[in-house]
Structure formats: C-alpha cells, structure tokens
Amino acid sequence: MELEFATRCIYGNKETFEKESTGTISFPIYQTATYAHPEVGQSTGFDYSRLQNPTREQLEKVVASLEKGIDALAFSSGMAAITALMEIFKPGDHIITDADLYGGSIRLFDNISEKNGITFSHVDCSKVDVEEYITKDTKAIFIETPTNPMMNVVDIRKIAAIAKEHDLILIVDNTFLSPYFQNPLELGADVVVHSGTKYLGGHNDTLSGFVVTNVQEISDKLRFIIKTVGSGLAPFDSWLILRGIKTLPIRMEKAQENAQAIVKYLLSEPKVKNVYYPGIEGSQGYEICKSQARGFGAMLTFEVESKHLAKHILKYTRLIPFAESLGGVETLLTYPCTQTHADVPEEVRIANGITDCVLRLSAGIEDSKDLIADLKEAIDSYDGYQRLYI
Numbered sequence: 001m002e003l004e005f006a007t008r009c010i011y012g013n014k015e016t017f018e019k020e021s022t023g024t025i026s027f028p029i030y031q032t033a034t035y036a037h038p039e040v041g042q043s044t045g046f047d048y049s050r051l052q053n054p055t056r057e058q059l060e061k062v063v064a065s066l067e068k069g070i071d072a073l074a075f076s077s078g079m080a081a082i083t084a085l086m087e088i089f090k091p092g093d094h095i096i097t098d099a100d101l102y103g104g105s106i107r108l109f110d111n112i113s114e115k116n117g118i119t120f121s122h123v124d125c126s127k128v129d130v131e132e133y134i135t136k137d138t139k140a141i142f143i144e145t146p147t148n149p150m151m152n153v154v155d156i157r158k159i160a161a162i163a164k165e166h167d168l169i170l171i172v173d174n175t176f177l178s179p180y181f182q183n184p185l186e187l188g189a190d191v192v193v194h195s196g197t198k199y200l201g202g203h204n205d206t207l208s209g210f211v212v213t214n215v216q217e218i219s220d221k222l223r224f225i226i227k228t229v230g231s232g233l234a235p236f237d238s239w240l241i242l243r244g245i246k247t248l249p250i251r252m253e254k255a256q257e258n259a260q261a262i263v264k265y266l267l268s269e270p271k272v273k274n275v276y277y278p279g280i281e282g283s284q285g286y287e288i289c290k291s292q293a294r295g296f297g298a299m300l301t302f303e304v305e306s307k308h309l310a311k312h313i314l315k316y317t318r319l320i321p322f323a324e325s326l327g328g329v330e331t332l333l334t335y336p337c338t339q340t341h342a343d344v345p346e347e348v349r350i351a352n353g354i355t356d357c358v359l360r361l362s363a364g365i366e367d368s369k370d371l372i373a374d375l376k377e378a379i380d381s382y383d384g385y386q387r388l389y390i
C-alpha cells in the first residue's frame with residue numbers, strides 16, 4: 001500500500017515508521033556525536049554523527065519518500081547541499097544552468113565551482129534550445145522552476161528528454177513549489193535539490209538543505225561526500241525540519257490561496273505594472289506548470305511604476321516584513337536587486353528583468369485580508385514625492 005502524500009509527511013514510507021520502544025510519537029533528537037561499539041569489528045550501524053545520526057536519517061527517509069527518490073541527504077543549508085553536489089563533478093566538466101537562478105547558486109557556480117575547474121553556461125532554459133549549448137564536456141543541466149524571482153517556468157519533461165539523450169544528469173532545484181506541488185524525479189530528473197529552510201521547514205527558523213536522487217551511483221558518491229566534507233544537518237535542526245514537514249500540505253494550500261488573493265489585488269492596482277505568477281492564465285508558465293505540477297505555489301513577483309515606490313512599499317508595510325527568504329508561515333517581501341541577486345552582474349540582472357522596480361513576495365498563512373490591506377495602505381500612501389527614497 002502506497003501511503004498518500006499528507007500521510008508520508010508525518011510517517012514517511014510505511015517501512016520507516018517502525019515504533020520506538022518507548023512509544024514516542026515525536027521522533028527523538030539523538031543529540032550525540034558518537035556511539036559505542038559492542039566489540040572490535042562490530043557496529044550498531046551508527047559510528048559517528050558526521051556519518052550517521054538517527055534523527056537526520058529519519059528526516060532523510062521522509063524527504064526521500066516525498067520526492068520519490070531512493071535516497072535523500074540532509075545538509076546544514078541549501079547552499080551546503082548544492083556545494084556538496086558540485087563535488088560529484090571534476091575539473092573540465094561543463095554544466096548548463098538556467099540564467100535566472102537563486103543568486104546564491106550563481107555565486108557558488110561563478111566563484112567557487114569555476115575556480116575548481118568546472119565551467120558553466122547560463123542560458124534561459126524556458127526560451128532557448130538547450131541542446132545547442134551541449135559540448136563534449138557537458139555533464140549536467142541545472143534548472144529551477146519556477147525561476148527565482150521572475151517565475152519563468154521550465155518544461156522539465158522536455159529538458160529531461162534532452163538530458164537522457166546526451167547522457168547528462170538533470171538537477172532540479174524544487175524549492176519554490178516544494179514536493180507537495182511538484183516531483184521532478186517523476187518527470188525525468190535525476191537529482192532534486194531543496195533549500196529546506198523554505199517550505200519544508202516552513203517557519204523561518206531553521207536552515208537546511210537536501211539532495212534527493214533516484215540514481216544509486218549518485219547516492220553512493222553523495223554519501224561519501226557528506227561524510228568527508230561534514231556538512232550534514234545537526235540532530236536538533238533535523239528534528240525541527242521533521243516537525244515542519246508534518247504541516248507541509250496544509251501550509252502549502254493556505255499559502256497558495258493567499259498568493260492568489262494577493263495576485264488578484266495587485267493586478268487591479270494601477271501603480272503595479274506587471275505581476276509574475278505562473279497561475280495567471282495566459283502567462284508564460286501557466287500551461288507548462290499545469291502539466292507538470294499540482295499547483296502554482298505561493299511565490300509571486302511584481303513590478304511597480306518606480307524604484308521610489310518599490311522602496312516606499314518596503315519601508316511602509318506595517319505587517320509584512322522586508323526580509324530575505326521565503327516559504328515560511330510569515331509573508332515576506334524581498335528586494336531582489338539588493339538582496340538575493342545583489343551578486344549577479346548588473347547587466348545580467350537587468351537583462352533577466354530584475355530591475356529596481358521589482359519586488360518578490362512569499363505568501364505566508366496569515367489572513368489574506370490583512371496582507372492585502374497592508375500592501376494597499378503602503379501603496380496608497382505613496383504620493384510620488386521622490387527625494388526621500390533616492
């Protein structure tokens with residue numbers, strides 16, 4: 001019997017919830033660095049917490065079950081996960097990545113991975129023919145969909161077919177939709193990465209990251225890397241993410257409902273020039289997102305009429321904090337050009353549409369009436385007086 005998604009959020013797959021001897025309902029936090037051996041040459045299966053920890057393993061089993069992978073590895077942050085993943089490549093390898101990725105991923109690729117001899121082509125995978133960028137050294141394609149922050153949707157099945165034909169590893173950063181709405185491994189990807197800091201944890205209180213795969217060889221390499229580089233998630237943080245995941249389905253539903261209400265308001269607001277959300281009928285991503293995901297998510301981006309208004313909104317919303325990050329119960333507003341994408345070269349940033357008039361909003365699970373009233377009050381209080389915000 002295959003358990004349904006919401007049940008797997010609480011128990012993982014059936015075989016992973018054999019009862020603890022105490023009957024504990026909440027999985028225990030094994031706050032230990034090391035484990036005693038019965039005798040020389042014997043092990044309980046647990047030797048040292050950099051290699052194995054029961055709390056982290058329970059979390060990994062739950063996340064593997066949500067993404068339908070054969071293995072999931074929990075790291076201390078999303079960037080730690082992606083950094084470890086880059087270690088499966090070697091100098092001379094070439095990777096095609098989407099041009100509109102999370103800024104931290106671009107920073108990693110262009111500054112650390114490049115230095116280690118890996119080369120990258122950043123291309124708009126929602127528009128160009130990715131096949132044209134494949135060279136004899138190409139080993140992987142790394143995409144994010146919907147993209148951050150412009151919400152372009154990439155056709156995962158199409159890219160997976162190209163990857164298969166050329167024997168490339170397809171990696172999908174699935175942070176934005178979470179496994180509740182989208183399962184890239186089922187669409188042909190080989191590896192899924194997550195910033196668990198976002199929807200999986202869901203409370204803006206814990207960093208974490210995941211790599212999930214359905215390829216045994218990649219899992220073996222990653223298990224060697226995690227024990228060698230030592231960036232596995234700590235026991236207490238593993239427990240916090242396990243707890244967060246239990247409410248993932250109801251949080252995702254409510255956050256999406258709020259995002260849709262906010263989109264409706266923003267579309268009616270004359271001072272807002274553009275709204276980017278894949279759930280808008282007729283938008284670039286609408287049909288593709290519908291064909292490959294079970295929802296449109298709770299992230300949206302909008303462009304206002306001037307940078308002065310953008311800064312005014314960030315200063316004068318009284319409820320919604322102006323903060324980095326996303327995917328938590330609190331709605332957050334982000335200014336990509338000075339926050340998430342500050343390290344992306346200006347000409348690339350502008351070419352991707354991330355101007356200083358662009359704001360990103362992660363809908364939380366508050367009452368949407370309060371969120372809309374807050375945004376409206378901030379926008380209405382702008383009188384066009386610009387000197388204050390230059």
Ligand SMILES: *Cc1c(COP(=O)(O)O)cnc(C)c1O
Nearest residue numbers: 077078079102173175195197208
């Ligand atoms: C936040 C984020 C990351 C990085 O994760 P951290 O947990 O902050 O290290 C990677 N990808 C996406 C899409 C993100 O939003």
